[in-house]
Every structure is written in C-alpha cells, then in structure tokens.
Amino acid sequence: MRVVIAGAGFGGLELATLLSGAAPDEVDVVLIDKADSFVFGYSKLDVMFGRTTLDAVRLPYAAIDKPAVRFVQETVTSIDPQARRLTTDAGEHQGDVLVIALGADYDLAATPGLAEYGDEFYSVAGAERLTTAVGSFSGGRIVIGVCRAPYKCPPAPSETALLLHDTLSARGVRGDCEIEIVMPLPAPVPPSPDTSAALLAAFAEREIRYTPGHAVTSLREGIAVLDDGSERPFELFLGVPVHRAPDVVIASGMTTDGYIPVSSQTLETAWPGVYAFGDVATVGVPKAGTFSEGAARVVAASLLATIQGGEQPAPYDGRASCWIEFGGGRVGRVDIDFLSGPAKTGTLREPSAALVIEKAHFGSSRRSRWFGL
Numbered sequence: 054m055r056v057v058i059a060g061a062g063f064g065g066l067e068l069a070t071l072l073s074g075a076a077p078d079e080v081d082v083v084l085i086d087k088a089d090s091f092v093f094g095y096s097k098l099d100v101m102f103g104r105t106t107l108d109a110v111r112l113p114y115a116a117i118d119k120p121a122v123r124f125v126q127e128t129v130t131s132i133d134p135q136a137r138r139l140t141t142d143a144g145e146h147q148g149d150v151l152v153i154a155l156g157a158d159y160d161l162a163a164t165p166g167l168a169e170y171g172d173e174f175y176s177v178a179g180a181e182r183l184t185t186a187v188g189s190f191s192g193g194r195i196v197i198g199v200c201r202a203p204y205k206c207p208p209a210p211s212e213t214a215l216l217l218h219d220t221l222s223a224r225g226v227r228g229d230c231e232i233e234i235v236m237p238l239p240a241p242v243p244p245s246p247d248t249s250a251a252l253l254a255a256f257a258e259r260e261i262r263y264t265p266g267h268a269v270t271s272l273r274e275g276i277a278v279l280d281d282g283s284e285r286p287f288e289l290f291l292g293v294p295v296h297r298a299p300d301v302v303i304a305s306g307m308t309t310d311g312y313i314p315v316s317s318q319t320l321e322t323a324w325p326g327v328y329a330f331g332d333v334a335t336v337g338v339p340k341a342g343t344f345s346e347g348a349a350r351v352v353a354a355s356l357l358a359t360i361q362g363g364e365q366p367a368p369y370d371g372r373a374s375c376w377i378e379f380g381g382g383r384v385g386r387v388d389i390d391f392l393s394g395p396a397k398t399g400t401l402r403e404p405s406a407a408l409v410i411e412k413a414h415f416g417s418s419r420r421s422r423w424f425g426l
C-alpha cells in the first residue's frame with residue numbers, strides 16, 4: 054500500500070512511524086514537508102523565554118531512517134483528492150491512500166496592524182524574534198492577545214503569562230510591569246473547570262489581568278483594539294494570530310468553514326482513501342499535537358487492518374493529555390476527553406515538579422521514536 058502523507062508534524066510523524074514499525078514489507082510511505090526540521094509547539098515558549106535555543110530544539114528530518122519511509126523536503130502546491138495525488142514544487146506523488154496532515158497556518162493580515170505594531174509568538178520565527186524583546190523588557194504594559202478562536206493549544210496564552218511573570222520577577226522588574234491576557238474563550242481551558250480555576254487562581258496571585266470572551270481585532274501603534282471597541286495600551290504585544298488551513302488546502306476545495314471536515318470516528322474525508330487529521334481538519338477536538346497524534350494512531354490501525362486483514366479499530370476517542378506550565382518550576386497536566394463520553398471532560402493533575410519530568414519524557418520519547426535521536 055502506497056501511503057502519501059502531506060505534513061511531517063505531530064500527526065504525520067506518528068502515522069509514518071506506526072506504519073513502518075508494523076508493516077515495513079507491506080507499505081511504501083512518502084512523508085512530505087516543506088521544512089527541514091520539526092519543532093514541538095511548546096519549544097516555541099522555551100525559545101521565547103530564553104530557556105533554550107532554536108538549534109537545540111530543532112529535530113532534523115534528515116535523521117529519519119525508517120524501513121519503508123522516504124522523507125522528501127518539498128512544498129505541496131496542489132491537492133487532487135479525487136485522484137489521491139499531490140503536486141509539489143518537485144513533482145507529483147500518487148497514493149493508494151492520501152493523508153492530509155498539513156496543520157494550520159497563520160493569517161496575520163486578518164488582524165490589521167498586527168504585523169506592523171505587534172508581535173506573534175506562535176511561529177518558530179516569531180518566538181525566536183521575541184527572545185530579545187522579552188528578555189530585555191524592563192517596564193510597561195504587556196498584552197497577550199488572541200485574535201480569534203479556534204487556535205492551537207488553548208492553554209498556551211495562559212502559560213505565556215505565568216512564564217512572563219517569572220522572567221520579569223527574576224530580573225527584579227515585575228513591579229514595573231503589567232500583564233494582561235485577552236482571549237475569546239470564556240475560560241482558560243473551557244472543558245476543564247478545575248484547570249481553569251487553578252489558572253485563574255495563579256493569575257490572581259500574580260496580579261495578571263484576565264479578560265475572557267474577547268478577541269483582539271486590530272492594532273494601532275501601542276494600542277490593541279478589542280472586539281467590543283475597548284482599547285488596551287501596550288509596550289509589548291504578544292499575539293496569537295488568526296489561524297486557517299494552509300492556502301493549498303483551501304485551494305483544493307476540500308474545506309468547509311476553513312478546515313477539512315472529517316469523520317470524527319475514522320478521520321476519513323468525503324473522498325475515498327483520503328484522510329485528514331490534526332489542526333488542518335475539523336475533528337471535533339482541540340488543535341493540539343497530542344490530539345493529532347491520537348488521531349494518527351486510529352488511521353494507522355485502520356490501514357494496518359486493511360493490509361493485514363484484522364479488525365477495524367475502535368472509533369477515535371478524542372482523548373489526550375496536555376502539560377501546562379504553571380510557572381515557579383511547576384507543570385500541571387490536563388487529561389481531556391472530547392469524544393468518548395456524552396460530555397467533554399477535562400481533569401487536572403495538580404502542578405508539580407514531577408510533571409516537569411513527565412513533560413520532558415513526553416518530548417524525548419517522541420524525539421527518539423520519530424527521529425531516532
């Protein structure tokens with residue numbers, strides 16, 4: 054079975070690894086990405102806060118050495134779901150199975166003034182650019198502003214505020230700074246009231262202002278404008294830009310409301326033999342790497358059942374864990390279940406130093422399984 058995977062992020066890497074491990078003689082996997090390396094989403098915060106360097110967290114695709122998997126660094130320029138064919142800047146790839154795992158892109162232009170007067174920390178380049186501004190900030194107002202939902206890793210703006218508090222405190226300038234978070238969600242982590250309560254308590258203890266239920270719609274010099282017309286002056290604006298599927302996905306005609314609709318149970322699209330999951334799809338789960346990885350596992354099990362004649366897997370359960378930086382050297386964990394029960398649930402494991410180690414293990418285990426590093 055020839056499986057063409059567009060996008061070597063959380064989902065694409067997991068799927069390629071599972072197929073190679075279980076059926077190296079029965080699959081022929083082409084894994085395509087325009088980048089030369091993978092960076093965990095949370096590493097962007099580590100880079101922005103100067104806890105590490107980009108070189109230290111970049112995982113080069115050249116390291117991938119798996120039976121039956123060929124990585125190619127190419128940019129996908131068009132997708133033909135009917136023919137299960139991709140065109141790239143270097144040629145064409147035709148699959149028995151086509152998998153779209155291209156993630157979500159950012160649309161800075163959707164927020165007038167963001168590019169000119171603010172900064173974003175959601176791209177690798179944006180986070181790296183901010184290292185100096187964050188590391189040398191010595192007084193004034195910092196607004197962490199989300200421009201629209203849905204956005205990747207809903208806890209990330211909250212983590213950013215808590216880590217900012219720590220870094221400004223360590224430099225002795227916290228008393229000269231104000232921190233505010235503006236986000237369109239009604240709570241920091243809506244499916245988990247206890248996680249939201251713990252984050253709100255952490256904000257209150259640190260005098261971090263929290264404005265839920267609002268998005269930042271435009272920026273002028275030193276001013277962020279919210280969707281109710283109110284204004285927030287700032288000296289530093291850390292933005293979460295509007296997200297959307299990559300242009301090539303929208304141009305393929307596969308999207309509805311900006312993303313690819315799929316079966317939440319099987320991750321199949323409307324086209325036979327074409328799957329989509331992760332941030333590029335509307336799966337019914339949050340946009341986070343651990344969800345993309347979980348969806349990839351279901352697709353892998355389904356393809357392996359087809360190849361090897363076993364039972365089709367149970368439907369995707371929408372369960373995943375997210376580790377949340379609480380500051381002060383502690384990490385919490387929220388275990389989320391979006392699809393397996395009648396209601397969405399999220400359970401907090403209290404922030405601790407032990408969970409710092411668990412989060413590090415999560416990263417190093419993927420690094421070793423996906424890259425052999």
Ligand SMILES: Cc1cc2nc3c(=O)[nH]c(=O)nc-3n(C[C@H](O)[C@H](O)[C@H](O)COP(=O)(O)OP(=O)(O)OC[C@H]3O[C@@H](n4cnc5c(N)ncnc54)[C@H](O)[C@@H]3O)c2cc1C
Binds near residue numbers: 096
């Ligand atoms: C600051 C921040 C913190 C985060 N923290 C966490 C966290 O703690 N836990 C967590 O689970 N998630 C976290 N996330 C979210 C996580 O990074 C994403 O949700 C996850 O990477 C999505 O996985 P994916 O497989 O859908 O796509 P991605 O991992 O985004 O991969 C998509 C790939 O497609 C490639 N691509 C795109 N367009 C093209 C094209 N035209 N041609 C070729 N290749 C292309 C890209 O280069 C990319 O490698 C965080 C995100 C951010 C920004």
